[in-house]
Amino acid sequence: MAKLQLFLLVEALAAAAAAAVLGQSAGDRLAANGTIASNQTLISAGGVFQLGFFNSSGSGNGYLGIRYYNLADPSVVWVANRNKPLNLSTATMNLTADGTLSLFDNGIIIWSTGTSRAINPVLQLLDSGNLVLIAGKSNSPLWQSFDHPCDTLLPGMKLGVDYNANISRQLVSWKSPTDPSPGDYAFKMETRGVPEISIWSSSKKTYRTGPWTNQGFSGNPKMEDSNISNKLNFSFVSNQNGVYYTTEYKNNSLLSRAVMNATGRFERWNWDGGSWSNFWYVPEDECDHYARCGSNSICTKEYYSYSCNCIKGFEDKGSLGCERTTPLSCSSDRFWKVQSIKLPDTENATTDSSKSTLAACEDWCSKNCSCLAYAMAGLNGCVTWSGDLVDLRSFISGGDDLYVRLAASESEISVESSRSNARELAIGLPLLLGFLLLCCLGLLLWWRKRGKKQGILGTDTESSVKETGLLLDLPKVMDKDDLFGQSNSSGCESLQQLPRTDFDTSEQHWRSIMINSENANLNNERAASVNLLGTLSSYDLATIKAATNNFSAANKLGEGGFGAVYKGQFQDGQTIAVKKLSRHSSQGPDEFKNELTLIANLQHRNLVRLLGSCIEGDERLLVLEYMENGSLDAFIYDKTKSVLLNWQKRLDIIVGIARGLLYLHQDSNLRVIHRDLKPSNILLDKDMNPKISDFGIARIFERDEGHENATTRPVGTFGYMAPEYLSSGIFSFKSDVFSFGVIVLEILSGKRNRVFNQANVRLNLLGHAYKLWKEGRSLEILDDALDCSYPATEILRCIRMGLLCVQEHSEDRPTMAEVVMMLASEDQQLTPLKQPTITLASSDGDLSSKEISVTIAGR
Numbered sequence: 001m002a003k004l005q006l007f008l009l010v011e012a013l014a015a016a017a018a019a020a021v022l023g024q025s026a027g028d029r030l031a032a033n034g035t036i037a038s039n040q041t042l043i044s045a046g047g048v049f050q051l052g053f054f055n056s057s058g059s060g061n062g063y064l065g066i067r068y069y070n071l072a073d074p075s076v077v078w079v080a081n082r083n084k085p086l087n088l089s090t091a092t093m094n095l096t097a098d099g100t101l102s103l104f105d106n107g108i109i110i111w112s113t114g115t116s117r118a119i120n121p122v123l124q125l126l127d128s129g130n131l132v133l134i135a136g137k138s139n140s141p142l143w144q145s146f147d148h149p150c151d152t153l154l155p156g157m158k159l160g161v162d163y164n165a166n167i168s169r170q171l172v173s174w175k176s177p178t179d180p181s182p183g184d185y186a187f188k189m190e191t192r193g194v195p196e197i198s199i200w201s202s203s204k205k206t207y208r209t210g211p212w213t214n215q216g217f218s219g220n221p222k223m224e225d226s227n228i229s230n231k232l233n234f235s236f237v238s239n240q241n242g243v244y245y246t247t248e249y250k251n252n253s254l255l256s257r258a259v260m261n262a263t264g265r266f267e268r269w270n271w272d273g274g275s276w277s278n279f280w281y282v283p284e285d286e287c288d289h290y291a292r293c294g295s296n297s298i299c300t301k302e303y304y305s306y307s308c309n310c311i312k313g314f315e316d317k318g319s320l321g322c323e324r325t326t327p328l329s330c331s332s333d334r335f336w337k338v339q340s341i342k343l344p345d346t347e348n349a350t351t352d353s354s355k356s357t358l359a360a361c362e363d364w365c366s367k368n369c370s371c372l373a374y375a376m377a378g379l380n381g382c383v384t385w386s387g388d389l390v391d392l393r394s395f396i397s398g399g400d401d402l403y404v405r406l407a408a409s410e411s412e413i414s415v416e417s418s419r420s421n422a423r424e425l426a427i428g429l430p431l432l433l434g435f436l437l438l439c440c441l442g443l444l445l446w447w448r449k450r451g452k453k454q455g456i457l458g459t460d461t462e463s464s465v466k467e468t469g470l471l472l473d474l475p476k477v478m479d480k481d482d483l484f485g486q487s488n489s490s491g492c493e494s495l496q497q498l499p500r501t502d503f504d505t506s507e508q509h510w511r512s513i514m515i516n517s518e519n520a521n522l523n524n525e526r527a528a529s530v531n532l533l534g535t536l537s538s539y540d541l542a543t544i545k546a547a548t549n550n551f552s553a554a555n556k557l558g559e560g561g562f563g564a565v566y567k568g569q570f571q572d573g574q575t576i577a578v579k580k581l582s583r584h585s586s587q588g589p590d591e592f593k594n595e596l597t598l599i600a601n602l603q604h605r606n607l608v609r610l611l612g613s614c615i616e617g618d619e620r621l622l623v624l625e626y627m628e629n630g631s632l633d634a635f636i637y638d639k640t641k642s643v644l645l646n647w648q649k650r651l652d653i654i655v656g657i658a659r660g661l662l663y664l665h666q667d668s669n670l671r672v673i674h675r676d677l678k679p680s681n682i683l684l685d686k687d688m689n690p691k692i693s694d695f696g697i698a699r700i701f702e703r704d705e706g707h708e709n710a711t712t713r714p715v716g717t718f719g720y721m722a723p724e725y726l727s728s729g730i731f732s733f734k735s736d737v738f739s740f741g742v743i744v745l746e747i748l749s750g751k752r753n754r755v756f757n758q759a760n761v762r763l764n765l766l767g768h769a770y771k772l773w774k775e776g777r778s779l780e781i782l783d784d785a786l787d788c789s790y791p792a793t794e795i796l797r798c799i800r801m802g803l804l805c806v807q808e809h810s811e812d813r814p815t816m817a818e819v820v821m822m823l824a825s826e827d828q829q830l831t832p833l834k835q836p837t838i839t840l841a842s843s844d845g846d847l848s849s850k851e852i853s854v855t856i857a858g859r
Contacts, residue, residue, distance in 0.1 A: 030123040036093045038062070043069055046127040048255075050074070053088055057178045061085035064093060064103055064111075065180070066129055066145065068255070073276055075269075077129055077152040077257060078145050079180045081111040095123050099142055101133055113143045128156045150180070153187075153247070153258040155232065159197070160189040160244030169244070171260040187260040194346035194383055195236075195243045198290075199266060199283075205290045206264060207283045208391060210342045211349075212236040212245075213378040213400060219288070219342040221398025222280040228268070232256055236379070287393040291345075294321020295388035298341060302667065305659050305820060308605060311389070312336050313410035318625070319605075319687050321388070326407040330369040335362060336406050340399035343375055344389040353381035362403065373404045537612035537623070544568065544614055544621055548578055557630070567626065576611060579622040596622060598695040602668055606660030608683055608693040624693075628686040632747075633679035642750050642783055647790035649688055650747050654798065655823050656690040657682060661740055662816040664692070665733045671701045673731060677739035678720045679746060699731070719753040719764075723808055734810035737819070741805025745769050748798060750783030766806050766836040773803060773833065797822070806836040 028045045030036065041052035050069040054076065055062040063086070065079040086105035095101050099118025103111040115121075118135035121142070125131050131145040146157045151173050153159055161168050170188035175181045186200045190208070196217070199207040209217035216223025216234055223234055231254045235246050247256070255271035267281040283289050286306040287299035293308035297316075300307050310322035313336065317323050355361050361382035365371035373385040377400065389404070547568030548555050557565045557577060566578045599610035599622070614621040632653065635641045645653075664672040674692065681694040697715050716725070722738035725731045742753050745765055753765040763771060772778050778799045779792065801822045807813050812834060814822070 028125050030093075030095050032095055032097045032099075032121050034095050034123075038088045038091045042123075042125045044125045044127045044129075048127045049077070049125055049129045051125045051131060053091055055088060056180060060087060060089070062088040062091065063180055064091070066125070066131060071255075071271070072274060075152075075257070075276065076180065077150075077154060078131070079150050082150060082174075082180045082182060084110050085181075086110055095121060095133075097121075099133065099135055101143070115142045118142055129154045130156065150174075151183075151260045155247045155249050155256060158244040158246045159187070160195075160237075160242060161191055162242040162244070164241055171266075173260045173262045173264070176262050183262050185260055185262070185264045187266050189243055189245070190347070191243055192347050193349045194351045194377070194380055195238055196346055197245060199260070199264065201264060207266075207288055207290055208345060209282070211346050211377045211380055211383060212238075213380075215378075218377065218400050219393070220280070220282055221395055224398065225280075228256075228270070228279055231270075238379075291321075291391045293392070294319060295390045296322040296324070297392065298338070299393040301393075305662055305667065311338060311392075311404055313404070313406040318609075319685060319689060321390075326410050328369075328372075328405060328407055332408040333366070333405050334408055334410075335366070335374075335403040336410075338392075338402045338404060340395050340397070341402055342391070342393045342395070343377065343383070343400050343402060344373070344385055345391045346383065346385075348387040349383050349385045351377070351380045351383050353379065355382035365403075365405070371405065373402055375400055375402045539612050539614045539621075539623060541614055541616040541619055541621075543570075544578055544623070546571075547576060551578075551580065575626040577624045577626045579624060581620040598670075598672060598698055598700070599624075601670060602664070602672070604660055604663040604668070605689070606656045606691055607663070608691045627683035627691065629684035629688060631680045632682040632684060632690065632743075635684070636679060636747055636750050636783075637752065639750075639785065642785040645688075645747075645783075645785065647786055647795070650786075651794065651798070651823075653682075653684075653688070653690045654744055654747060655820075657692065657740065657743065658816060658820050658823060660690070660692045661736055662820050665736070665816050671733075673699045673701070673733055674736050674739075675699060675731060676716045676720075677736055677743065678717050679743055682743070722810065724810055732810060733815065734813045737805050737813045737816060738810075740816070740819070741802045741813075742766065744798060744802035744805065745781075748783065748795070748802070749781045750785060766803075769799065770803055770833070770835055773799065800833065803833055803836060807834055808836055809834075 028042055030042060036042070036052070038053045041050050043050050047069055049066055051064070051066050053062050053064055054067065056076070063079050063081055065076045067074045067076040081103055086103070090106040092104045093101070094104060096116075098116045099121035100116050101113040101123060102109050113133060115133060118133075120136045122134050123131065124134065129145075132141040133143040134140075135142055146154075147165075147167055147169065149157060149159070149169055149171055151171050153171060157169070159169050159171065168188070170186055172187075173183035173185040175183040184201050185206075187197060188200065190196055190198050194211045196211050197209045198205050208219065210219035211217070215229065223229070231250055233248045233250055235248065237244055237246070247258075249256075256269065258266065258268050260266050265281045265283065268279045269276045270279050271277075285301050286292055287301045292306070293299040294317075296311050296314045297308045298311060300309060308316075308321075310316055313325060314322035315325050352361075352364070355364055358376055361374050361376060361384075364382065365374040365384050368384070370386045371384045372387070373389055375383050377383045389402075392402075545551065547570050548566040549568075551564075551566055555566045555568065557567050559565070563579070563581045566580065568576045568578050570576065596610070596613055599608065603609070608627070609625040610622065611625060612623040614623070629635075635645055661674070661677070664670075664674060672695075674695065675697050676694060677692070681692065683691045683693050685691065718726075720739040720742050722731070722735040725735050742765070746753060749765065749769070751765055769778070769781050772781050778796055781799070782790075782795065801814075801819060804822075805813055805819065
């Protein structure tokens with residue numbers, strides 16, 4: 001009987017314990033010695049959050065985490081064991097009597113808070129989403145999940161550094177949308193210099209917020225949008241105890257969270273109308289990417305792309321950014337105001353909150369010769385920079401003002417004096433414009449009268465200018481007595497005597513001088529007009545010969561239909577490439593003039609930059625920037641070099657070529673069709689950035705021309721010419737799109753566009769790629785040099801985009817603007833694919849595989 005009573009007592013105690021556990025699973029607290037199994041949860045008092053086990057991948061493994069409760073999309077905001085998943089069927093969480101919270105998998109501890117020696121510990125899930133461990137009646141938690149964030153920042157959390165507790169709170173992305181283990185991106189506070197927050201990918205900074213200003217970070221004006229600022233309060237604290245950024249709800253009607261996602265974006269999400277709505281994210285565009293334009297250069301977002309503009313007083317130095325043109329003298333320097341920008345990287349900046357006015361900040365900076373720029377940044381007060389200004393971008397609305405130190409010669413009017421002269425400028429400017437207008441009208445009347453008298457504007461010259469848009473029209477024979485009607489002087493020397501023009505960096509506007517001279521040997525019936533760029537240098541032949549070691553074979557970089565290209569070095573150490581037109585070249589003086597004018601008037605980071613030229617006797621030379629890695633074809637076809645091109649590098653090259661073409665077709669002051677786009681005409685700089693070159697047969701169209709197509713005899717390279725151009729001589733902007741598509745498929749495959757023998761079917765690369773696409777085997781076309789770490793979705797998107805570009809009919813191909821959007825968007829394009837042109841080998845051989853420039857008579 002006693003044994004029966006003892007058995008019943010044990011059963012009753014076990015039932016009571018089970019009831020207690022089951023009761024806790026529906027509440028917000030877990031007491032000492034309490035346990036939560038895989039089918040039990042804690043729910044915050046207001047029913048906002050839930051703590052429990054979950055499975056995100058569909059397998060038997062899972063995690064303990066906190067997520068929203070009773071939402072259609074219960075997003076996970078915190079994970080305890082993100083480094084080590086557990087078996088859900090054997091998983092439990094236990095709170096010991098001394099305050100240790102542990103996670104068990106089949107009896108083995110896989111995660112713990114590391115706390116102990118607590119009296120009457122209690123674990124509670126709050127409506128803020130914070131899981132807190134409290135001992136007795138203490139208000140200070142022994143441990144809290146807000147001190148150990150994962151990828152999500154909730155209102156009330158602090159992101160930053162606590163100096164007293166020696167805690168650094170940062171967000172680390174998930175590895176993938178279904179894998180909560182630590183990913184590649186971190187969103188963390190930078191405390192060197194002036195504090196700001198940055199996104200890091202391993203050891204590389206990819207984005208930064210800029211310093212804190214009055215209402216938000218300098219690099220994200222959307223934080224000041226009333227739609228969010230009326231509901232959330234953004235705060236930034238920096239003192240002796242720590243530096244942190246936090247948000248707080250202004251009312252309880254909103255659910256909001258910020259997430260560092262697996263793709264490298266920091267996003268703000270709000271619960272709106274039954275679903276999560278993405279309010280903003282960074283980086284948002286190309287200009288948000290860290291130091292996109294290098295140092296001392298401002299990145300400006302354009303409709304489809306972006307541009308890099310040097311700060312006033314600085315000049316472009318390529319991928320590294322811009323350098324100062326005139327040295328500073330300290331005492332006579334002025335400050336130039338740059339408006340509506342993201343303030344520079346503050347790693348080399350200092351702050352002084354005691355200087356609370358702009359005048360006090362300017363006074364301090366002007367007296368400190370090491371101060372190169374200053375700005376007022378909210379609670380930070382006066383912020384000054386002592387080194388290069390890195391990661392600048394402009395905003396249409398919002399942003400801050402930066403004052404940059406310039407030599408007096410670069411800025412004749414200081415900020416203060418410009419204010420005092422505003423009235424004089426308002427009066428004098430209209431008078432000056434009126435005077436200039438009268439001068440222009442008088443000059444126009446004189447020019448028309450002179451033209452009728454001397455017959456300068458002949459029919460041939462007019463048609464040539466209208467068709468090609470060229471302003472450079474040199475005689476075919478470049479004798480020194482013919483060029484400008486002067487004896488005993490070379491063409492190069494004459495060009496050197498021309499006045500130089502200005503380049504306005506603030507408006508990116510080139511001002512050129514039209515120089516007309518009469519040719520005495522042609523009885524004044526023809527004029528040579530030269531359109532020269534203000535910064536375009538002219539070199540004498542002796543200088544070029546000295547730089548290239550008299551065009552020695554050891555300096556030769558390559559040779560094509562135009563002639564040879566030589567490597568050279570000036571006495572100041574600058575390395576150059578010299579393009580020398582051969583006397584027997586398939587490209588004659590017209591092509592040389594065409595290329596000189598085009599490159600001189602086109603400026604883009606993905607186009608080869610022209611440094612100068614030389615025309616002396618029969619010699620015609622272009623001096624170009626030197627490209628350390630040569631042409632693209634040397635990499636994609638060479639198995640030993642192709643291993644250097646991983647997937648990201650190939651994608652960067654594709655995107656760079658696309659942006660360069662978009663600039664030629666749409667964004668430049670000219671509308672240019674290249675007509676000979678191929679890998680050998682894509683050059684790579686030391687950082688493997690692609691640059692389009694060789695504009696010898698390019699054509700220009702006026703912006704107001706109504707037609708897009710033109711007819712001429714085909715010139716170009718087999719394998720890259722569009723079918724309508726090859727067969728009928730019809731070319732348009734879509735002809736370049738076709739060539740681009742071929743290049744994309746060659747970059748992906750590492751193969752030339754030649755004939756493949758596939759199951760008794762002879763297909764070129766385009767047909768082969770289309771066949772694999774139809775059969776769902778597109779990845780088989782990839783270059784063997786690519787390892788297996790590439791993202792399949794991006795690869796397939798590029799293959800599809802390439803096939804769209806090589807459609808047989810030009811109207812089925814996208815524009816380059818659409819191509820750039822395809823490359824930037826993750827959305828799948830719904831445009832149906834059609835079979836591209838399949839070029840079969842003729843009896844004379846495989847024409848599509850020839851890498852030669854040809855001219856074919858049109859039908």
